[in-house]
Amino acid sequence: MKPVVELVDVWVELGGHTVLEAITMRVEEGEFVSVVGPNGAGKTTLLKVILGLVAPQRGEVRVFGRPPRDLGRDRARIGYVPQVEEIDLRFPLRVIDVVLMGRYGILGLGRRPRREDRRAALEALELVGIRELAGKLIGELSGGQRQRAFLARALAAKPKLLLLDEPTTGVDPAASESFYELLRKIQEEDVTILMVTHDVGVVSRYVDKVACINRRLVVHGRPEEVVTSEALAEMYGCAALFFHHGRIPHMVVRPHTDFREEGK
């Protein structure tokens, strides 16, 4: 398998603080990886490093085998779903117009969207199951529907790598679960997915790997390895998350219990 994202000893300092420390990790082609960790652990910064928006002080970053800043036209092969709080929901735009923005990167400067862009936008809406909402205003959608609209925007350019930042914040649990199901469906179309989330418990049922970050990469492995690892118990940021969001709290409260034994 080829690595789609590769970080080697990445250090990031922002405003005098070390935000990421010696991060080394790989995301293989076709994997679905979630990045978990407490607030301020550097999860969003990690995505920004992969997107080339933040340049690390030290270390190497490669996306599709190249530094993110040198991606050129291949930049459009990265789909990104940002945190919704950054967006003004009273903005007078229809869902279709928002999804169409996912094509802007391919179009580049000065070129208007054409019929094929509109078709791609509608297909993306179809894929996430809200095509009938194309003509609604973005502010009229429910939390779950809006999340699907932003996912559709990221998918409109038919990306090979999908990055999501806390996509289920403010979305109810049932809608979150069906959102993860949807991501699994997208993964099957050969899309590599890296998702930052708070939702440690539920998400581990859907992803191939969990990366636990608290400035450093604490653990990175299959979900059942991560939630039972000693490293996680050491890393109290992550453990605290388990306690509070505790959908599978017994695994963390007694981290020395061998989960694999128990599961048999």
Added chain:
Amino acid sequence: MSLLGYVFMQRALIAGTLIGATAGAIGVYVVLRGFSFIGAGIAHAAFGGVAIALLLGIEPLWGALAFSLAVAWAIAYTSRRAAIKEEVAVGILFAASMALGIFLLSFVPGYRADLFGYLFGNILSVSSHDLLVSFVLAGLVFTAVAVLYKEFLFITFDPGMAEVSGFPVGVLQGLLLSLVALTVVLSLRVVGAVLVAALLVIPAATAYQLVQDFHRLLFLSALLGIAEVVGGLIISFYLDTPSGPTIVLLSAALFALVMFLRKRSP
């Protein structure tokens, strides 16, 4: 004699139409980005530029243009560096340019009467040369909005995503603020430096209450801008009041009326 019988009034009405359309359209971006204050900052900088031009004996509009463009790019630059907050930078530039303008004008003999015109607008002051400049500036603004429609929409709605998609967000922001600067310079003669910021906010805010589609919002705001500037000019002609305040009061009244009617209708 009817109002169209006066050449100065014909010129003012043509300039007013251009001002209303550009301020209305650019105002949509100003209102949606929530940077109403930036319009005021650029307008006051323009006034500083007028003062320097008068002192140096060059065409005031060039001074206004140079100053307001410089401030537009300074704001775009500081907003990209996290060291100072955008509003703080604008707040400093805004007061300093205004102070500089008044300070310098005290050294210019004989221009005191004209000063009032630059602050609050004067319909008598539109020369045929000004009119030509207005056409050029309005043409530039509308060409830029038409060519960079998608880009300006993108950086206004979601600058983060625009950056991820590989757009030069900093340059585009500077360009958009430059269009605000051009609109300010264009409006300076008729509306005045103190009130031009209102024209960048009120028509767009009024239109925003009526339509919910970005494209229609641009058109309606431009139309409202024209109606308000032309209407205000006609009223100021008959009442013999300064044009700027008359236009702004008419716009504010229309905004209040729309808000009142919208509240009453379901």
